[in-house]
Amino acid sequence: SSIYGLDRWGHGLLSVTPEGEIALSDPLHKDTPRISLPGIVRDLEARGVHSPLVLRVTAFLEAEIKRINEGFRASIARTGYRGSYRGVFPIKVNQQAQVVDRIVEFGRPYAYGLEAGSKPELVIALAHRLPEEALIVCNGVKDAEFIRLAILSRKLGFNTVIVLESAKELDTVIEVVRELGEEPLLGVRVKLTHRIGGNWAESSGDRSSFGMNTDQLMQVVDRLKDEGLLHCLKLQHSHLGSQVPDVNDVRRAVGEACRYFIELTREGAALTHLDLGGGLGVDYTGEKIASENSVNYTVEEYCTNIVETVGYALDEAGVAHPTLVTESGRAVVATSSMLIFNVLEATHYDAPSAEEPQPDDHHLIADLAAVKTYLTPERLQECLNDSTFYRDELRALFRRGYITLRQMARAERIYLELMARIKALAPQIETTPEIDAQLEKLADIYHCNFSLFQSLPDVWAIDQLHPIIPLQDLNVEPDRRVVLSDITCDSDGKIDRFILADGISPSLPVHSLPEDRPYYLGVFFVGAYQETLGDLHNLFGDTNVATIELRADGGFDLLHEQEGDTIAEVMSYVEYDPKDCIAAFRKMVDGATSEKKLDASERKALMAAYRDSIEGYTYYE
Ligand code: PLP
Numbered sequence: 001s002s003i004y005g006l007d008r009w010g011h012g013l014l015s016v017t018p019e020g021e022i023a024l025s026d027p028l029h030k031d032t033p034r035i036s037l038p039g040i041v042r043d044l045e046a047r048g049v050h051s052p053l054v055l056r057v058t059a060f061l062e063a064e065i066k067r068i069n070e071g072f073r074a075s076i077a078r079t080g081y082r083g084s085y086r087g088v089f090p091i092k093v094n095q096q097a098q099v100v101d102r103i104v105e106f107g108r109p110y111a112y113g114l115e116a117g118s119k120p121e122l123v124i125a126l127a128h129r130l131p132e133e134a135l136i137v138c139n140g141v142k143d144a145e146f147i148r149l150a151i152l153s154r155k156l157g158f159n160t161v162i163v164l165e166s167a168k169e170l171d172t173v174i175e176v177v178r179e180l181g182e183e184p185l186l187g188v189r190v191k192l193t194h195r196i197g198g199n200w201a202e203s204s205g206d207r208s209s210f211g212m213n214t215d216q217l218m219q220v221v222d223r224l225k226d227e228g229l230l231h232c233l234k235l236q237h238s239h240l241g242s243q244v245p246d247v248n249d250v251r252r253a254v255g256e257a258c259r260y261f262i263e264l265t266r267e268g269a270a271l272t273h274l275d276l277g278g279g280l281g282v283d284y285t286g287e288k289i290a291s292e293n294s295v296n297y298t299v300e301e302y303c304t305n306i307v308e309t310v311g312y313a314l315d316e317a318g319v320a321h322p323t324l325v326t327e328s329g330r331a332v333v334a335t336s337s338m339l340i341f342n343v344l345e346a347t348h349y350d351a352p353s354a355e356e357p358q359p360d361d362h363h364l365i366a367d368l369a370a371v372k373t374y375l376t377p378e379r380l381q382e383c384l385n386d387s388t389f390y391r392d393e394l395r396a397l398f399r400r401g402y403i404t405l406r407q408m409a410r411a412e413r414i415y416l417e418l419m420a421r422i423k424a425l426a427p428q429i430e431t432t433p434e435i436d437a438q439l440e441k442l443a444d445i446y447h448c449n450f451s452l453f454q455s456l457p458d459v460w461a462i463d464q465l466h467p468i469i470p471l472q473d474l475n476v477e478p479d480r481r482v483v484l485s486d487i488t489c490d491s492d493g494k495i496d497r498f499i500l501a502d503g504i505s506p507s508l509p510v511h512s513l514p515e516d517r518p519y520y521l522g523v524f525f526v527g528a529y530q531e532t533l534g535d536l537h538n539l540f541g542d543t544n545v546a547t548i549e550l551r552a553d554g555g556f557d558l559l560h561e562q563e564g565d566t567i568a569e570v571m572s573y574v575e576y577d578p579k580d581c582i583a584a585f586r587k588m589v590d591g592a593t594s595e596k597k598l599d600a601s602e603r604k605a606l607m608a609a610y611r612d613s614i615e616g617y618t619y620y621e
Contacts, residue, residue, distance in 0.1 A: 003478070003509055005501035009286030009467045011335060013060055014524065020475030022522060026550045027063040033554030038471045040548065040556055041340055041520055049546050049561055051520065052341040052450040052619055054531065056098065056547040058559065061336035061527075062106040068280070068328060069110035071303035076324075079304070081311045083321035088137050090115040090278060091124055093329025093528050094337075098547050098560050103332065104128045113159070115139060115327045119146045122160075126153055135325065136160040137187065137275060139237070142169060147176045151184045161273075163187035163237045165210060167219045174227055187235030187275065188212065188220060190260045196241040196249045196279070199292045199462055210239065217260070221267050233269040235325070236261050239277025243330060246290035247297035250279065251305050258313035265319050274310060275325035282334045284465050284525055285499045293465040293499075299331065330528040337527035339543070340471065341450040342518040344620055346482070349442040350419035355410050362403050364390050365411050371418055377429045384422055384438050391415045443507035445494075446482040448521065449620045452493045453486075453537035456523060456530055460492055467499050470510055471520040478509035484521070487620060488538040536573060541565025541618045568614045578614050585610050 072085035191211030
C-alpha cells in the first residue's frame with residue numbers, strides 16, 4: 001500500500017489495516033480504535049445507502065475547526081498579541097445544511113461565525129443562532145433588500161457586517177440607513193496589489209474583480225465622513241485568495257493589508273476588525289511544497305505568520321491590535337468528505353490469448369504474431385515498435401476492405417497478448433521514458449459509478465488533484481494500472497492524474513476486479529466546493545450522502561442520510577413534469593396495446609419499468 005503515499009497525504013486520518021482495508025481514525029480521540037472504511041460502506045449498503053456515496057465524518061470537521069481556532073489562540077497567547085480571533089466560515093464553500101449546522105455547533109466555543117457572499121447565503125446564516133460575539137460577514141454584490149436585512153438583523157443580536165465592495169454600493173447603504181434610521185456595521189473591501197501564486201492568482205492583484213483601489217477607498221472614506229457614518233466602519237476586508245501555496249505570500253499580503261489598516265485608522269475610521277479572507281491551503285498531495293495542490297506550511301504556521309505580521313506592523317505604527325478574522329473555507333471542510341464509488345467494468349489494453357494466425361490470413365497477421373518469437377527484455381522497445389506498426393497497418397487494411405472483421409479481431413487479440421507479455425517483461429529492465437509513455441497508454445480503463453461533473457467538478461475544470469485509493473485489498477500487490485472513466489457519455493469524464501508516493505502518475509495501481517464482490521475506490525478531501533459546484537451533466541444528480549459520527553468503541557453512528565436525486569427530481573430541474581411524462585408514455589403504451597403490439601402483461605411490465613426508473617437513483621443500481 002506504500003505506493004499510494006498514504007502516509008504523506010493521509011493527514012493521520014487514514015491508514016491501512018493488516019487486512020488491507022482503508023481505516024478512519026478519530027483525530028480528536030487518539031485512543032478510539034480506527035474503523036474500516038469498506039466496513040462502513042458495506043454496512044451502509046446493507047441499510048440501503050448505496051454508492052456512489054459522499055461520506056461525511058463529523059470528527060474530521062470538528063478537528064479542523066478546532067485546529068484553526070486553537071492555532072490562532074495559541075499564536076496570540078505566544079506572541080502577546082492584544083486582540084482576539086473570530087473566524088467565519090464562508091457558506092459558499094459547502095452550503096449543505098448538514099455541514100453548516102455542524103460548523104456552527106463545533107464553532108460555538110470559539111464564537112465562530114459565518115460569511116455570506118449572497119442574499120441566499122445571508123438568509124441561511126440568519127437561520128442559525130450564533131454566539132453573541134460571532135460575526136456574520138456579508139460580501140458580494142448587495143441590493144437594498146440584502147442591506148436592509150443585514151442592518152435589521154442586528155436587532156436580533158447578530159453582528160452582521162456589510163462589507164462595501166464598491167463606492168456605488170455605499171449609495172444604496174446610505175439610502176437604506178436613512179430609510180431605517182438604524183446604523184450599520186460596515187466593512188470595506190480593499191484590493192491588495194500583491195499578487196499571490198497558485199491556481200487562484202486572478203483573485204488577487206490589481207486586475208482582480210473585487211475590492212477597491214486607493215482612490216475608491218478615499219472616496220468611500222470621504223463620503224462616510226460627510227454622512228457622519230465613518231464611526232460605523234469597523235472592518236477592513238482584504239481577501240488573500242484561495243489555496244495560497246506559499247506562506248511567504250501570506251506574510252507579504254498581510255503586510256500590505258496592515259498598511260491600509262493603519263492609514264484608514266489615521267483617516268479617522270474606527271476599525272476594530274481585520275478580515276484576511278480565505279486562502280489557507282490544503283496539502284492535497286502531502287508533498288509540503290508550494291504548488292497548486294500542495295502548500296509549504298501548516299495551519300499553525302499560517303496562524304503564527306498572520307498574528308506576528310499584524311502585531312509587528314501595528315505596534316510600529318502605534319495602532320491598537322484589531323480582532324483578526326479569516327474566512328477559511330477549504331481548510332475547514334475539505335477533509336471531512338470523501339466520495340466512494342464502485343467500479344462497474346474494465347476495458348483492457350492487454351490480455352492473454354491463445355490466438356494464432358490462420359492459413360488464409362494476411363501475412364501481416366503472421367508478422368504480428370511472430371513478434372513473440374524475438375521478444376526479450378533487451379528487444380522490448382523494438383517489439384513494441386513492431387507490434388504497433390503491424391497492428392496499425394492491419395487497421396488500415398481493414399478500413400480499406402482488405403481484411404474481414406473476424407481477421408481484424410484475431411489481429412487485435414494477438415496484439416493484446418503481445419502487450420501483456422511486454423508489460424510482464426518491463427519490470428526486468430530499466431525502461432526509458434519512451435517505453436514508460438508507451439506502457440502508460442496500455443493502462444486499463446476502469447469504468448466507475450460516478451459523474452466527474454457532479455461530484456468532482458474541479459478535477460474536470462482546473463485539474464484539481466485529490467488522493468484516490470482502493471478501499472480494499474491493500475495487503476495484495478496491485479496487478480493493474482488504470483485510468484478512471486465516469487458514467488457520463490463525455491470523454492472529458494475521466495481521471496488520469498493520480499497522487500502516488502513517487503509523484504503524480506498518469507495511471508493508478510489497482511487490483512484485477514474481483515468477480516464475487518464490489519471493488520470500491522475512494523476520492524478524498526472533497527468537502528470544499530465540489531458538492532456545490534457540481535452540475536447535472538447527462539442528468540446524473542446528487543449522490544447519496546451519509547453523515548457519520550465515529551464512536552468511542554470503534555463503531556459509527558449514522559447521523560443523517562440524504563438520499564441522492566431521483567430521476568423524477570433531476571427531470572424537474574430541467575422543467576419536465578414526471579407526471580406528464582408518465583401520461584405521455586402511457587398514451588403510447590395504450591396505443592401499442594390497442595394495435596395488439598403489446599399484450600396486457602407486456603403493457604404492465606413496460607409501465608412498471610418506466611415508473612421504477614423515474615422513482616430510482618440516477619446512477620447505476
Ligand atoms: N472569502 C472570500 C471573499 C472568498 O472569495 C473565498 C473564496 O475564494 C473564501 C473566503 C474562501 O477561501 P478558501 O476556501 O480558500 O478558504
